Amino acid sequence: MEKGGVGVRVLALCFLSLLHLAAAGRVYDVLRYGAKGNGRTDDSRAFLNAWRDVCADRDNPTLLIPYRARFLVKGLTFQGKCSSSVTVKIDGDIVAPEWFWTNEYVSLMAFHNVNRLTVVGGGEIDGKGKIWWDCFNRKEGKCVNRPNIMSFAFCNDLTLRGIALRDSPSKHLTFFASARISMSRLRISAPGDSPNTDGMLIALCKHVVVSSSTIGVGDDCVAIGSNTTNVTVSNVKCGPGHGFSIGSLGGDSSPATVKRVHFLNSTLTNTTVGVRIKTWMSGGTGQVRNVMFKHINFTSVRKPIQIDQYYCPARNCQNRTSSLTIENVEFAHLHGSSSDELATELLCSKYHPCRGIVMRDVHFTWNGVAPAKSACFNVLSSRSYGRVLPSLNCVAG
Ligand SMILES: *[C@@H]1O[C@H](CO)[C@@H](O)[C@H](O)[C@H]1NC(C)=O
Ligand SMILES: *[C@@H]1O[C@H](CO)[C@@H](O)[C@H](O)[C@H]1NC(C)=O
Numbered sequence: 001m002e003k004g005g006v007g008v009r010v011l012a013l014c015f016l017s018l019l020h021l022a023a024a025g026r027v028y029d030v031l032r033y034g035a036k037g038n039g040r041t042d043d044s045r046a047f048l049n050a051w052r053d054v055c056a057d058r059d060n061p062t063l064l065i066p067y068r069a070r071f072l073v074k075g076l077t078f079q080g081k082c083s084s085s086v087t088v089k090i091d092g093d094i095v096a097p098e099w100f101w102t103n104e105y106v107s108l109m110a111f112h113n114v115n116r117l118t119v120v121g122g123g124e125i126d127g128k129g130k131i132w133w134d135c136f137n138r139k140e141g142k143c144v145n146r147p148n149i150m151s152f153a154f155c156n157d158l159t160l161r162g163i164a165l166r167d168s169p170s171k172h173l174t175f176f177a178s179a180r181i182s183m184s185r186l187r188i189s190a191p192g193d194s195p196n197t198d199g200m201l202i203a204l205c206k207h208v209v210v211s212s213s214t215i216g217v218g219d220d221c222v223a224i225g226s227n228t229t230n231v232t233v234s235n236v237k238c239g240p241g242h243g244f245s246i247g248s249l250g251g252d253s254s255p256a257t258v259k260r261v262h263f264l265n266s267t268l269t270n271t272t273v274g275v276r277i278k279t280w281m282s283g284g285t286g287q288v289r290n291v292m293f294k295h296i297n298f299t300s301v302r303k304p305i306q307i308d309q310y311y312c313p314a315r316n317c318q319n320r321t322s323s324l325t326i327e328n329v330e331f332a333h334l335h336g337s338s339s340d341e342l343a344t345e346l347l348c349s350k351y352h353p354c355r356g357i358v359m360r361d362v363h364f365t366w367n368g369v370a371p372a373k374s375a376c377f378n379v380l381s382s383r384s385y386g387r388v389l390p391s392l393n394c395v396a397g
């Protein structure tokens with residue numbers, strides 16, 4: 001009996017390690033493909049050559065960017081479909097050139113049509129954004145289309161874990177038309193005043209989980225774009241930046257839908273906005289519904305809560321009658337300090353008032369000491385529960 005038990009266990013162990021080996025597959029090291037890893041030579045070609053072999057391998061291969069090296073690359077497209085699941089292991093660092101290497105809307109590293117992709121490692125990807133921000137701030141034409149660091153399009157079953165991204169010329173991560181994305185333990189950083197450096201933009205995606213990450217940037221920590229469903233963001237530390245944002249939506253004529261988005265158990269520190277839903281004033285159709293912001297702590301957030309259906313940064317919007325509808329949005333257990341007196345703003349559309357807003361135990365103080373204020377209009381069928389401060393005159397207690 002005893003012996004049999006041990007035997008079974010040994011067998012099970014062998015079987016497990018076989019499984020493990022099978023899952024690990026062959027490792028393709030970019031150094032073997034001629035990458036220099038000295039931070040100066042352009043290693044783009046070596047990366048792409050290695051990718052060609054990785055993508056053709058049928059047995060769960062790994063593209064390795066090894067530790068103790070720094071690889072200069074630019075404008076890489078990792079094209080699928082691949083023959084198997086693929087791991088990209090970023091143990092070393094990757095760095096963008098410190099010159100204007102594109103005038104198109106591209107990424108330092110783009111993944112297209114790669115399914116079952118895992119990007120892991122403790123390495124850092126540095127977008128060397130400073131020259132681009134300075135150029136943008138000087139309003140020079142050549143840096144209107146600034147590159148992002150990493151983008152994913154048509155990538156289903158995608159996992160990102162552990163990597164660090166810093167100083168993107170534009171957004172750090174973008175996701176389009178992808179399903180089942182899981183992100184954890186990411187570190188994303190750029191100065192609070194760097195222009196449009198969102199932590200991540202997620203659009204046309206479904207089933208997304210973001211957890212246990214730190215994001216401090218010059219724009220939204222997490223932005224949710226149109227036609228996105230089932231997103232859960234939890235245990236994220238955001239700041240500086242513009243907070244957690246749904247939108248802006250309705251900027252073009254096609255209908256936009258955002259459903260089932262939850263931001264939970266997070267902290268916002270020194271951000272301009274806390275949590276917001278933003279739609280263009282001049283029109284757009286579609287809906288935002290079933291959104292929850294829950295268990296979030298705010299420290300020195302200029303405006304902790306905002307629904308803004310009058311978004312029009314250039315102030316040249318046509319005054320149209322259409323607009324998206326916003327329905328069933330719950331703000332629950334949100335506490336902390338605002339740095340503006342006006343802490344909560346629900347500015348809904350005159351034509352399609354917001355409905356089903358729930359405020360549950362939501363309280364802010366202005367600078368941690370004084371009472372804060374709210375603004376609220378075009379809100380119907382909405383309720384507040386528990387302590388809600390500042391109170392909202394268009395939400396029944
Ligand atoms: C808040 O963010 C701004 C912009 O990044 C920065 O200059 C300032 O030092 C930050 N303040 C605190 C208290 O972290
Ligand atoms: C939402 O996404 C999660 C994570 O991918 C998934 O487990 C869950 O089944 C999805 N929920 C629905 C209703 O599709």
Ligand SMILES: *[C@@H]1O[C@H](CO)[C@@H](O)[C@H](O)[C@H]1NC(C)=O
Pocket residue numbers: 204226227254255256257
């Ligand atoms: C979003 O979905 C709607 C309805 O399916 C579609 O008409 C619209 O073009 C989509 N938007 C984008 C940006 O793809």
Ligand SMILES: *[C@@H]1O[C@H](CO)[C@@H](O)[C@H](O)[C@H]1NC(C)=O
Pocket residue numbers: 265266267295296297
């Ligand atoms: C928010 O603050 C409360 C009280 O200080 C604390 O119990 C809770 O764990 C904090 N939540 C998060 C997500 O940090």
Ligand SMILES: *[C@@H]1O[C@H](CO)[C@@H](O)[C@H](O)[C@H]1NC(C)=O
Pocket residue numbers: 234235264265295
């Ligand atoms: C969020 O925190 C609550 C307790 O405050 C916990 O019950 C829940 O499981 C947490 N959810 C996530 C996704 O972290």
Ligand SMILES: *[C@@H]1O[C@H](CO)[C@@H](O)[C@H](O)[C@H]1NC(C)=O
Pocket residue numbers: 310319
């Ligand atoms: C829309 O137009 C009317 C009349 O032209 C103007 O009075 C009103 O202020 C405009 N609304 C907004 C939100 O700009």
